[in-house]
Amino acid sequence: MESVVPEDHEYVIPRKEVTSMEDMQMWEKSEAYKEYVGFLLALNEAVQGKPLSGICPVTDITTGMLSLLDKLDQWIDETPPMEQPQRFGNQAFRKWYAKLKEGALDLLQSALPEKFYPAIPEIMVYLVEGFGNATRIDYGTGHEMSFLMLLCCLFKIGAFVESDKVAVVCQVFNRYLNLVRKLQLTYRMEPAGSHGVWSLDDYQFVPFIWGSSQLIDHPRIEPKSFLQPDVVESFSKEYMFIGCIEFINKVKTGLFAEHSNQLWNISGVNSWTKVNSGLIKMYKAEILAKFPVIQHVLFGSLLPFKVAESNRPIMPLRMNMASRTSGGFVRPGAPS
Incomplete structure (x- = not known):
């Protein structure tokens, strides 16, 4: 997978483009949509059957991005929650977020070789937007999407290459996942636009996709297995899907069938x-086709809001893209 960005490429500061329901049709035909979905599916395929601890090539870029996330984690420790009356939305998050916003340029310059510096003013916007909203002190799938767009852009500029796909999921994204969980718990962040029990999770979606791919053809763990406490305890550090279940069990009480239907x-x-x-x-139906999520998406030169010239994403796939249908699963005997 080679960079598609020429040396004289003109980067731009990403901005919002979806301002009405009419724009949603353009979004689903856009180059940004095709690239983003192609990125998700390519990495989904790359991690099929692979545990988090599996051996994979680790480049300097991967190490740099992990160090960036470690720095953000350190800033949480340096910015403890404030004493305040309300239960949710600790205002110390705004101090942490201000550090992120102010330090984003330096963080990415430390993580990337100098030849990628021209791209930083564009891609740093996705980094800043990837950890929640400082005004509302909330976090949701739109913020997750922003961080994923950062990773997608790093492939587009050639910082990440084909051989990095497994490490990007199993190391970089998994590190991000643990970091945003720490943010959520430390600052009691509200879920952004949560569907409640009718969504997968109050905060995340993509780790369930990539995490279920990791479990394909697993000799022991079946879909029904994640309801078993011993399976969760044994495998939460190896498979993102199981790790998500462990986190839900940690933060929610009551019957699983009720709080996570x-x-x-x-x-x-x-x-x-x-x-x-x-x-x-x-995901396509409940996240990518929902105006309340996509109205916040930012489009630049790497993920442009223009009609795609072809259906071929930048990332080669051996699998067909799943067609968009209404989302959701129905289990026999499910409570209504």
């Missing part, structure tokens, strides 16, 4: 391959 329904699906393809369809 969609996931309970998924436990009734008979194979991880079906779970994975169903989650991709659900």
Whole structure:
């Protein structure tokens, strides 16, 4: 996978383009949409059957991005929550976020070789937007999407290459996932636009997609297995899907079928391959086709808001893109 960006490429500061429901049709035909979905599916395929601890090539860029995330984690420790009356939305998050915003340029310059510096003013916007909203002190799938767009852009400029795909998921994205969980717990962040029990999770979506791909053809773990405490305890550090279940069990109380109904329904699906393809369809329908999420997406020169010239994404795929249908799983005997 080679960079598609020439040396004289003109970078721009990303901005919002989806301002009405009419713009949503353009979004789904756009180059940004094709590139983003192609990126998700290429990495989905790359990690099929691979645990988080598996051996994969690690480049200087991967190491640099991990160091960047470690620095952000350190800033959480240096910015403890404030004493305040309200339960949710600790205002210390605004101090942490201000550090992120102010330090984004330096963070990316430390993580990337100098030849990629011209791209930083464009891609740093996705980094800043990837950890939540400082005004509302919330976090959701739109923020997750922004960080994923940063990773996608790093492939587009040639910083990440074909051989980095597994490390980007199993190391960089997984490190990001642990970091945003720490943010959520430390600063009691509200879920942004949560669907409640009818969504997969209050905060994340993509780790369920890539995490279910990791579990395809696993000799022991079936979809129904993630309801078993011993499986969660044994495998949460190896598979992102199981790690997500562990986190939900940590922060929620009551019956799993009630507080995480969609996931309970998924436990009734008979194979991880079906779970994975169903989650991709659900993501397209419940996240990528929803105006309240896409109105916040930022478009620049790397992920442009223009009609794609072809359906071929930058990332070569051996699998067909799942067509968009309405999302959701129905398990026999599911509570209504």
